């Protein structure tokens with residue numbers, strides 16, 4: 001990873017970043033009030049970076065504005081709100097834009113393809129038009145709010161063409177982009193009818209960051225083979241008359257913050273409740289959004305194999321699988337929900353006893369403050385996505401453990417986190433028997449081995465935490481030379 005910066009380097013970056021004169025402008029599909037406790041890694045990192053410099057956070061309000069006459073006129077007004085030294089600027093979307101940009105292109109084209117699921121993609125041409133229209137709308141509404149030396153940080157797949165749209169309107173600011181989800185190999189990317197436009201759009205940024213070295217390699221291969229990009233140095237590519245800096249910046253968590261949550265009264269109460277409730281059992285845990293990228297059916301199959309081939313786990317091993325509802329208005333998610341209901345029902349029917357249910361499947365949101373106690377009470381975490389940009393649950397599980405008696409992480413080799421978390425038990429989630437063997441190994445691992453592995457994992461997630469991630473990315477963006485062709489755009 002380009003995480004070559006060591007702890008000293010990280011401190012220097014943070015210090016330099018605090019001294020920045022530039023204002024930070026963050027753009028993401030959704031925003032959040034930075035004064036409220038943040039739920040995920042992105043919100044934590046963005047909140048902290050914004051609070052250091054003061055800044056602007058721009059995105060969709062989450063609201064759909066229906067125009068009385070059915071036209072597009074319901075959208076476009078920017079709502080500005082101040083939250084401490086951060087300004088939140090949001091806009092509503094029309095029904096048509098929401099359905100094509102968000103449900104359509106973002107969630108029914110880019111999400112499946114970037115997670116290698118061509119079979120689930122729906123290449124409807126109206127979606128691409130809506131996606132471009134909303135990125136143009138974002139650019140139009142953002143431009144008047146910008147100051148000349150603002151540093152702009154754009155997040156994720158919903159906003160790939162935003163810099164190209166801004167450049168076309170004359171914006172010359174430094175603009176960075178971070179992709180939170182995987183970058184697929186060139187031939188998978190090439191299945192998207194608009195792939196050339198999308199990848200060319202990325203060259204309107206000054207810096208593009210990926211979660212892993214594998215993602216960075218896929219992007220480099222794509223632009224070298226499809227766009228004849230020239231590699232100027234390990235982190236600089238030239239194509240479309242632009243020089244782009246690229247790097248792998250694996251996102252982390254705020255380890256101390258998560259540990260504090262584990263040690264809070266609620267965290268401890270939850271731990272004691274779970275430990276007492278399952279004192280005769282061995283607890284396994286999975287926490288995910290209910291998404292087909294997370295490999296949930298394969299995980300339940302692997303757990304079934306565990307009970308079949310290692311019968312000593314019957315009447316003992318219990319899997320708590322929390323799967324929060326997600327994108328329920330996209331068809332593929334409905335199928336997954338039905339599949340999970342049936343798989344979990346079958347395993348409980350086939351193996352359950354009057355006083356033991358092998359799987360407790362919870363299809364609801366669980367409050368974040370309850371997670372650390374649940375993680376600490378669990379002997380094993382199953383983080384087995386079929387593809388994942390990073391996966392923060394893997395890191396949260398490590399942070400929540402008791403270092404004197406830690407639980408073990410079973411981690412998919414296809415999660416971005418696997419590049420960093422080598423001391424976890426890495427599995428191929430498609431190989432359900434192999435995964436069952438790894439789970440058995442985790443359940444029977446000696447205390448010494450668990451302690452050693454956990455120590456190495458904890459050190460790594462501490463070194464490359466969320467503060468390292470944001471400060472290293474922003475420092476690299478600051479260091480980018482103003483691009484001679486910045487205003488010419490690439491679209």
Ligand code: ADQ
Pocket residue numbers: 039040041042180181251287288289322323324364365366367368371388389390391392393396
């Ligand atoms: P997500 O796909 O949402 O994020 P992930 O990184 O696992 O995936 O989780 C984000 C946060 O949501 C974590 O803090 C986790 O605790 C929380 N969470 C997940 N499921 C939950 C549940 N059922 N109940 C309560 N909380 C839950 C995208 C990419 C990832 C990447 C992140 C950050 O898909 O690969 O790691 O962005 O870049």
